[in-house]
Amino acid sequence: MLWYVLRRLAYVLPILLGVSIVCFSLLHLAPGDPLTAVMPEFASDQVIEQIKRSYGFDKPVPVQYLLWLFNALSGNLGLSQVANRPVLDEIVPAMVNTFQLAAFGIGLSLLGGIGLGLLAGYTRRLVTDRAITTTAIIGVSVPHYWVGLVLIAILAVTLGLLPAMGKAPPSPGFGLDDIRHMILPGITLALIPTGIIARSVRATVIDVRKQEFVQTLQANGLPPRRTFLHVVKNASPTVLAIIGIQLGHLVGGSILVETVFAWPGTGYLLNNAIAYRDIPVLQGTILVLATFFVMLNFLVDLAQPFLDPRMTRQ
Amino acid sequence: MSAGDHTPVDGNAGTFLSVRNLSVEFQSEGMPLRAINGVDFDLHLGETLCFLGESGSGKTVTMRSLVQLLPPTARIGGKVWLDGIDVLTLDADRLRAIRGTQVSMIFQEPMTALDPVFTVGHQIAEVVVCHEGVSWSTGRARALEMLELVQVPSARRRLDAYPHELSGGLRQRVMIALALSCKPKLLLADEPTTALDATVQIQILLLLRELQRELGMATIFVTHDLGVACEISDRVAVMYAGRFVETGAMAEVIDGPRHPYTIGLLNSTVHAGSERGKLAPIPGAPPDLLDMPPGCAFAPRCSRVVAACAERVPDLVEVAPGRSARCPRTGDPGISLPGPTPPGFPLPRE
Numbered sequence: 243m244l245w246y247v248l249r250r251l252a253y254v255l256p257i258l259l260g261v262s263i264v265c266f267s268l269l270h271l272a273p274g275d276p277l278t279a280v281m282p283e284f285a286s287d288q289v290i291e292q293i294k295r296s297y298g299f300d301k302p303v304p305v306q307y308l309l310w311l312f313n314a315l316s317g318n319l320g321l322s323q324v325a326n327r328p329v330l331d332e333i334v335p336a337m338v339n340t341f342q343l344a345a346f347g348i349g350l351s352l353l354g355g356i357g358l359g360l361l362a363g364y365t366r367r368l369v370t371d372r373a374i375t376t377t378a379i380i381g382v383s384v385p386h387y388w389v390g391l392v393l394i395a396i397l398a399v400t401l402g403l404l405p406a407m408g409k410a411p412p413s414p415g416f417g418l419d420d421i422r423h424m425i426l427p428g429i430t431l432a433l434i435p436t437g438i439i440a441r442s443v444r445a446t447v448i449d450v451r452k453q454e455f456v457q458t459l460q461a462n463g464l465p466p467r468r469t470f471l472h473v474v475k476n477a478s479p480t481v482l483a484i485i486g487i488q489l490g491h492l493v494g495g496s497i498l499v500e501t502v503f504a505w506p507g508t509g510y511l512l513n514n515a516i517a518y519r520d521i522p523v524l525q526g527t528i529l530v531l532a533t534f535f536v537m538l539n540f541l542v543d544l545a546q547p548f549l550d551p552r553m554t555r556q
Numbered sequence: 557m558s559a560g561d562h563t564p565v566d567g568n569a570g571t572f573l574s575v576r577n578l579s580v581e582f583q584s585e586g587m588p589l590r591a592i593n594g595v596d597f598d599l600h601l602g603e604t605l606c607f608l609g610e611s612g613s614g615k616t617v618t619m620r621s622l623v624q625l626l627p628p629t630a631r632i633g634g635k636v637w638l639d640g641i642d643v644l645t646l647d648a649d650r651l652r653a654i655r656g657t658q659v660s661m662i663f664q665e666p667m668t669a670l671d672p673v674f675t676v677g678h679q680i681a682e683v684v685v686c687h688e689g690v691s692w693s694t695g696r697a698r699a700l701e702m703l704e705l706v707q708v709p710s711a712r713r714r715l716d717a718y719p720h721e722l723s724g725g726l727r728q729r730v731m732i733a734l735a736l737s738c739k740p741k742l743l744l745a746d747e748p749t750t751a752l753d754a755t756v757q758i759q760i761l762l763l764l765r766e767l768q769r770e771l772g773m774a775t776i777f778v779t780h781d782l783g784v785a786c787e788i789s790d791r792v793a794v795m796y797a798g799r800f801v802e803t804g805a806m807a808e809v810i811d812g813p814r815h816p817y818t819i820g821l822l823n824s825t826v827h828a829g830s831e832r833g834k835l836a837p838i839p840g841a842p843p844d845l846l847d848m849p850p851g852c853a854f855a856p857r858c859s860r861v862v863a864a865c866a867e868r869v870p871d872l873v874e875v876a877p878g879r880s881a882r883c884p885r886t887g888d889p890g891i892s893l894p895g896p897t898p899p900g901f902p903l904p905r906e
Contacts, residue, residue, distance in 0.1 A: 453668060454663060454665065454668040454669045455668060455669055455670055455671040455672070457625060457663070457669070458661075458663060458669045458670065458671075458731075458734070459671070460625060460655070461623065461625055461655055461656070461660065461661040461663075461735075462655060462656040462660065462661075462683045462734065462735070462738075463651075463652040463653060463654070463655030463656035463657065463683075463686070463687060464652075464656075464682065464683065464686050465652060465686060468682065468686060472671050472673075472674070475673050475674070476671065476672070476673055549673065550672070550673050551672075551673060551718045551720075552672060552673075552718070552720050
């Protein structure tokens with residue numbers, strides 16, 4: 243087991259390193275000189291040199307990268323060029339908001355995806371299965387920001403049932419108003435993962451139920467609820483892997499949804515950072531989100547052997 | 557209907573399983589497919605009956621229909637009495653109650669027939685817990701007992717093993733332990749040695765024979781392997797295209813087969829001494845169940861075919877006490893050819 247953890251970790255580290263290199267390169271890949279914003283107009287060559295040196299641009303690129311990485315690891319992601327405050331101070335509250343919304347969306351998509359998937363898998367080729375499969379395809383295919391706009395138009399603007407924008411004003415504790423603000427963006431965010439999870443749960447359940455051991459369970463007279471447990475445990479490793487990826491997408495892909503609903507999370511932050519060319523914020527946010535995505539899948543990998551004992555042996 | 561109001565069909569008090577006019581039809585798109593037709597037999601406790609035949613002859617379907625373990629498209633007809641219980645009329649709950657406790661099944665491929673993500677101890681204990689309502693620790697104790705019964709070495713350690721951690725032979729032993737965990741009186745074995753190495757096959761056969769005698773179970777053994785059939789069974793029913801074509805005591809059928817198909821089966825089996833004798837395969841292939849010949853299903857492949865064969869399906873007639881064959885020419889002189897020497901492993905018998 244320890245060997246398995248170490249081997250998984252050995253896969254994760256190079257990926258994280260790659261992520262950091264991509265984030266760092268943003269600075270150099272983005273069109274335009276990053277120093278234009280801070281450079282005084284008509285600066286003399288000497289001043290330019292001095293500014294370059296103060297920002298560390300005089301050093302070779304690999305050294306710049308290592309310095310940047312070292313700073314990032316110690317929590318120093320630099321200064322936001324727009325807000326002129328540490329990037330970390332921008333990211334942390336945004337992260338909290340994003341996770342709050344994501345947790346809500348994840349809850350919805352797990353509940354909906356697993357529930358619908360099981361129902362479809364157990365009623366294969368019947369009306370319920372067909373209805374669920376079709377809905378899932380629509381859910382996956384329709385752009386979610388567009389659904390968000392439609393939801394706002396109907397439920398918020400026309401019917402006035404739910405707030406259209408933003409987060410509830412800060413108040414002590416977590417109340418009904420917080421939830422009301424999360425419903426529309428939460429549903430929008432959950433749409434695609436729900437469809438994908440439902441489809442993979444359905445396919446996996448159908449696949450598992452065809453296996454011979456299910457007949458052994460029936461031949462031994464086990465009640466349906468026990469057979470169901472066997473099916474669920476056999477289906478869980480596959481489904482968990484897909485859920486892991488979907489959750490990562492859900493957090494990372496919230497940029498459009500958060501923009502549509504003006505939700506002050508990382509997606510919103512990213513959107514603004516792109517608009518204002520605030521590269522340190524962009525770098526920091528992407529680094530944090532990508533690390534989250536990688537770590538999430540690492541955790542999924544770690545959980546797999548507990549569900550399927552065959553995984554540790556290779 | 558209540559379970560007690562049935563008297564065994566043949567009036568024989570020792571009969572444990574009684575099957576009458578059993579038929580199975582699969583409702584496929586378009587025409588229904590008749591897989592089993594008019595199967596009758598009786599089985600006593602302590603007796604082993606073997607269904608022998610090629611793939612697709614209906615051996616497995618016949619066996620599975622006894623406990624209704626068939627896909628939902630199957631329609632089962634006829635009567636099955638198990639210890640006085642009319643099995644085919646049972647509702648789902650009652651059927652579940654006899655599965656595992658009265659009738660159990662062993663499958664061909666133990667790797668896929670065991671759940672890969674639960675330990676073997678858990679799988680055995682689960683059956684005991686579900687049927688007997690005992691605690692999990694009692695179930696686990698029974699699991700250990702069962703693994704010892706089927707001679708799994710270091711049984712206590714193997715309780716916590718997963719199926720993939722065991723060899724094929726051990727897996728099949730576990731499968732047997734699982735099937736016997738609630739002391740069934742009828743064991744259905746579906747080619748339980750086919751997927752195993754030859755040396756392991758013999759061990760499993762010996763174990764099954766020993767357990768069957770020790771526990772006094774009635775056993776139905778499905779195989780296409782004549783050698784295996786010889787070793788394990790008292791009686792044999794040779795199946796072809798969903799019908800019994802010949803039944804009788806194993807040794808008698810081997811010594812003097814009456815049906816041309818049985819003769820063909822014996823002649824096409826590789827066994828001790830066949831380097832001297834000639835190996836004679838049966839020409840042609842089994843018929844398409846959707847497009848059956850009007851008369852005897854074997855007629856198109858039969859070397860002894862006469863006009864009567866094509867007229868109607870021959871009856872299964874008694875040709876000697878306890879022996880029947882479904883062939884219009886069984887009475888003809890010369891049809892009861894001396895069969896080849898009994899094939900099989902040189903196992904100690906009794």
